[in-house]
Amino acid sequence: MENIRVMIVDDSTFSIAVLKRMLQKDGLEIVGTALNVKEAIQKAQELKPDLITMDMTLPDGDGIECSKEILKHLKDTKIIAVSAMMDEEIIQRARKVGIKGYLQKPVDQTDLDAAIERLFEGEELYGILKNNFEEAFKESIFSFLKREIGGEVVTEKVAAHPMTTNSSGISVAIGIIGRHDGRLIMDMSEETALRMTRKILQDDGQQIDDAINFLSEFTNVIGGNACSLLNGLNRSFGLRVSPPTVFRGKDITISIGDLMSESFVIKTDLGDVFMNVGFQKGDVEWM
Amino acid sequence: MDVTIINPFIASITDVMPQLGFENINLKAQKEKSKKIVASGIVLTLGIVGDKKGNVAYAIDTEGAKQIASTMMMGMPVDELDDMAKSAISELSNMLTANAAINFSNDNITVDISPPTMLTGESIELSMSKDQVMCVEFDIDGILIEINVALD
Known part of the structure; x- marks a missing residue:
């Protein structure tokens, strides 16, 4: 302190x-x-x-x-x-x-120490999270795609950050819950999702429902792996992921500007993946 | 239908909405749906983890969302769903789910919730995390709100 x-x-x-x-x-x-x-x-x-x-x-x-x-x-x-x-x-x-x-x-000195520690540990933790979450999610998605899809995998950070983004076809959202809460959104076109599913399962008969299941599990794995990496940096994060919700449709707009978040486009041989991940600081709990 | 899953959300609507200035709150329908749900307008989803795990999705049509935003902003006219109006709706979903979480804790079920994800569009096809989704529809001063809950 x-x-x-x-x-x-x-x-x-x-x-x-x-x-x-x-x-x-x-x-x-x-x-x-x-x-x-x-x-x-x-x-x-x-x-x-x-x-x-x-x-x-x-x-x-x-x-x-x-x-x-x-x-x-x-x-x-x-x-x-x-x-x-x-x-x-x-x-x-x-x-x-x-x-x-x-x-x-x-x-009591002990009570005072505990109160101060809890108040300021949050600040430090948030700093650690802020400095590390991008790398954790990039690493997690890169290794998944490299391993499962292969070929060229290039991650590009989206520099200018808009309030909303348009879905390419299928979006998956998972909530991240812990010392600081957050959210992971993954988005890709139906074609990309289908191509990836068919490649991973080596079955050209895979249909859109299978692709939805794939994307749902894909997001779950990326989120889970990245949160484990972050929890490894500091146990106090206690990050857990909620089950995914999948959205599919034409002309869907996703709001992403409400959290401190970063967006990435991951280019693969089978199509692009959009990833947005963000955390909110949250208020220090009352003690 | 597992009422222990849906009741905390029903109680949350009937507690929270009057505090925001809404008067007539009517539970219109309560049903079980399959995993896939179609909604138009605004959809907000929040993750839930803890003793129960899953997600909740709120669906409101665009006109209804504007009316809600307007009421939440002390009657300020809302002609379009701008960032301010969206932020109000997002906050509402957060309040409703946080309140439901408190109601769960009264039943000794501890859950934590994630920040909301908001989508807008027509005929959005939603796949929740579970095959059976509990759904309740409310008519709140003429505005229809649908709450879909998938919890294990």
Whole structure:
């Protein structure tokens, strides 16, 4: 937990001193402290801390309103409530304004460590996922096609990313569920799907329903293999794939712009495959 | 028909839609379909994993989708299904499925859901992950919504 910049908001200088010592023990950098709402809002804007510990009762207002105001301007800052008062109602209110966790005073070092770890592990994990998912999916589809279809297999990344894409005939979607959720979409023409199915099964009698089954299983394997690769990088991803849904028709438009996603066209001797894969950061769960 | 699979979705519609400003919610039909389903307009599918595994597909025609988007956006007129309207519909599918997941957990069935995939088109042929698909049709203030659930 290095390079995390913290601001402590508390009306008691004693509490500030206690929290400061605990946070420093964890290797966090204390960039500022504030004794009231006004000072907290002003300093938060100036310092843009990664983390704020927020007392709930302050001389000129409450920690909930103060957090709400701070989060309006600092979307990436995470706030943990630290207060002597803790009941269901205040926890609900805290949660509503975007406070990520609630610790009761006197704060236990272990609880504080756990809360911070969970909040920031998510950030690091998402970074790892962001940097690695493209390669994992490219590797997974390349090795499948190379092994099963053979010949030339070239993966090209689609540079400009549109909000929607038109289906070439058959699309398969599978959901990816884990620490960060996502989605894999595979698309190809009926002809390509048929050619691939016939080649893999070495049976020219294969029909469109067989091709749908093939594409469904194909997507499942690519998704499953890629997620296993990613889970291997960090067990905390816990990525699992849902069963595929296949869409077939003319003039189908697929929305792909709603997630952070990347698209690829994989050129093979039997036709092109379109692949779009994306993940959403998701919110850090309440703790 | 396995009602334990479909009831959480029915409850979700009747809970969530009124919160969004819809008034008359009528369950029109409840049936079992084969694996292949044909739909026109907007189709949204979400993956489900956990104690049950499968997917859910929501189908709404384009006019209905526009009306829903408009109601969800506080009555703002929606003339075409632009990105904003699509995003509203996508969010609705997410809310409905997340709510169904909570309803499952009340029956001690834990499931997690994936983000939605949205498709638009005419006569979209859908193959779900299971041969028997549970289907419910709702009439919500005159808008038809079909929910297809394939869960094992």
